Amino acid sequence: MSTAPRFDIDLPAFWSDPYPALAEMRKKAPIAFVPQLNSTLFCSRDDIFISEKQIDVFSSHQPEGLMNKLMGHNMMRKDGEAHMAERTVFFPAVSPRAVKSHWIAQFQAHADRIINGLPAAGPVDFVQAFALPFSAECLKSITGLTNMRFQDMNAWSQGMIDGIANYVGDPAIEARCHAATAGIDAAIDDMAPVKRKTPDQSLLGVMLASGMPMDSVRANIKLAISGGQNEPRDAIAGAVWALLNYPDQLKRLRAGEVPWLQAFEEYARWISPIGMSPRRVAKRWTIRDITFEPEERVFLMFGSANRDEKHFVNPETFDIGRDASKSVAFGAGPHFCAGAWASRAMVADVALPTVFSRLKNLRLVNGEPVRIVGWAFRGLLNLPVTWDS
Numbered sequence: 557m558s559t560a561p562r563f564d565i566d567l568p569a570f571w572s573d574p575y576p577a578l579a580e581m582r583k584k585a586p587i588a589f590v591p592q593l594n595s596t597l598f599c600s601r602d603d604i605f606i607s608e609k610q611i612d613v614f615s616s617h618q619p620e621g622l623m624n625k626l627m628g629h630n631m632m633r634k635d636g637e638a639h640m641a642e643r644t645v646f647f648p649a650v651s652p653r654a655v656k657s658h659w660i661a662q663f664q665a666h667a668d669r670i671i672n673g674l675p676a677a678g679p680v681d682f683v684q685a686f687a688l689p690f691s692a693e694c695l696k697s698i699t700g701l702t703n704m705r706f707q708d709m710n711a712w713s714q715g716m717i718d719g720i721a722n723y724v725g726d727p728a729i730e731a732r733c734h735a736a737t738a739g740i741d742a743a744i745d746d747m748a749p750v751k752r753k754t755p756d757q758s759l760l761g762v763m764l765a766s767g768m769p770m771d772s773v774r775a776n777i778k779l780a781i782s783g784g785q786n787e788p789r790d791a792i793a794g795a796v797w798a799l800l801n802y803p804d805q806l807k808r809l810r811a812g813e814v815p816w817l818q819a820f821e822e823y824a825r826w827i828s829p830i831g832m833s834p835r836r837v838a839k840r841w842t843i844r845d846i847t848f849e850p851e852e853r854v855f856l857m858f859g860s861a862n863r864d865e866k867h868f869v870n871p872e873t874f875d876i877g878r879d880a881s882k883s884v885a886f887g888a889g890p891h892f893c894a895g896a897w898a899s900r901a902m903v904a905d906v907a908l909p910t911v912f913s914r915l916k917n918l919r920l921v922n923g924e925p926v927r928i929v930g931w932a933f934r935g936l937l938n939l940p941v942t943w944d945s
Contacts, residue, residue: 558837558848560596563588567724574831574931575872578860587846593723595834595853601861601884603843607835608856608889611635614835616891618853621834622720626733627782628775632891643894645766646776649759650698652897658757659698659898663906666693671914678942679921683793686911687939691789694902698895699780700751700758701743708743712736713785716778721932740778780895787829788899790935792907794928795823797939798874799912800920805876810912817904819876824862824885826874831859832932833887858884859934915943 563585565577570592578599581588586600598604607614617635618624624633631642648654670689674680692706692713701709719733744760751761759780763773799806799819808814837852848854863871867882886893893899912918920926921940928936 558589558596558846558852560587560589560846561585563590563597565590565592567592570931571929574859574934575863578857579863582860582864587844593855595723595855596848597855597857597860599857599860601864601867601882604856604858604861604884605888607843607854608833608884608887608891611890613838613841614854614856615838616835617838618834618836621836622722626719626730627716627737627778628771630772630775630779632779635890639890642768642772642776645763645768646759647894649757649762650895650898654757655897655901659694660901660905662697663694663902664910666690666697667906667910671910674915677945679940680942682796682939682941683789683936684938687789687793687796687907690907691785691792691902694788694898695781695784698759698784698898699777700756700760701740701747701777703746704743708739709781710785710789712739713781716782717786717933720782737778740781741774744774744777783830783893784895784898786933786935788902788907790829790933791820791824791899791903792911793936793939794827794829795819795903795908796911796918796941797920797926797936798823798826799908800918800941802874802876805874806912808876809908814876815904816908817900818880819908820900820904821880821883821885822874822876822878825868825878825880825883826862826871827928827934828859828862828885829933829935830885830893831930831934832857833891858887859931915941917944919943 563581570577581599586603587596587598589596598607615635616633618633621633631639667690670686674685688710689706692709695709696702696704715732715736718729722729747760748764751764755761755765760777809816809819833856835854835856837848837850839850841848861884865871886896918941921942924940926936927938
């Protein structure tokens with residue numbers, strides 16, 4: 557055990573809203589052992605920014621970690637050369653150039669088709685009506701698993717992220733995760749012969765063409781699905797919710813005073829869709845007079861880093877005019893999210909401007925509360941909206 561001070565949390569309250577507890581930890585114990593999570597949490601932006609780069613100490617290689625056990629050994633759970641070898645194969649499919657030249661037109665086509673299928677006017681649950689299917693259809697294209705239904709893409713992604721955040725060991729959650737990975741394996745088996753015969757720019761296409769071992773192909777497709785569905789889905793729904801609550805900021809975006817990308821980056825700082833990344837302590841180490849022993853588990857709390865008062869003025873406030881460049885919403889080290897450019901294009905270049913231009917007088921429906929939950933992954937469960945015919 558490390559010598560970190562102990563900090564107790566109320567798990568249901570932390571799942572509902574982790575930010576009060578994280579703010580208290582930043583103030584009193586920025587590195588603290590939380591027994592309810594059986595892990596030591598890093599809550600300071602500076603500590604996280606530095607530690608994430610120290611892969612010889614805070615290793616992503618976690619043989620006994622939930623992601624490895626449930627999804628296979630993907631590049632996110634590898635360090636150094638092993639990580640870079642797979643990332644080098646993976647990255648061309650989602651690079652800035654690929655996104656601009658190949659994917660963004662497909663993203664726009666998905667957005668237009670989904671909006672064309674909406675009723676002439678609301679009310680609808682925006683999460684279910686647009687954010688979920690749009691994110692899933694884009695991810696089907698990127699992964700190459702176009703044989704999936706968007707409902708399966710979303711359900712299987714959710715099953716996996718619930719599984720890898722199942723630190724309390726709930727057997728029902730683990731069973732749903734296994735069902736999700738089995739479904740993805742079946743979809744890969746169905747599409748692999750097609751991609752081998754006709755290679756393309758999808759993740760499945762480029763990984764198969766590279767000769768990557770099939771176990772690694774499967775693990776990295778599951779990695780892409782686990783983060784590539786919920787993060788854009790939750791960022792789209794959440795950013796729409798935020799902008800409808802801050803009409804003056806939406807007005808600035810509509811007038812072109814602030815780019816849509818800035819709204820996305822600020823939302824990802826304010827409500828981090830991916831709020832945590834786990835690490836394994838690889839060797840004895842001391843930081844802030846706290847000594848860690850090998851094989852301890854730490855959580856880098858990105859959601860806390862993005863509200864660190866040392867770097868963000870009034871961090872609890874959503875402000876598209878803020879400089880969010882010190883946000884670590886996509887990570888800060890060698891494991892910086894490879895899909896960041898695709899996510900930015902989906903949300904900032906396509907979803908937000910399309911939704912607000914095509915759904916006239918889009919507004920919240922009064923009376924039904926919006927529910928937002930999660931700490932490792934955080935997002936809206938619903939968003940009741942309506943618009944004019």
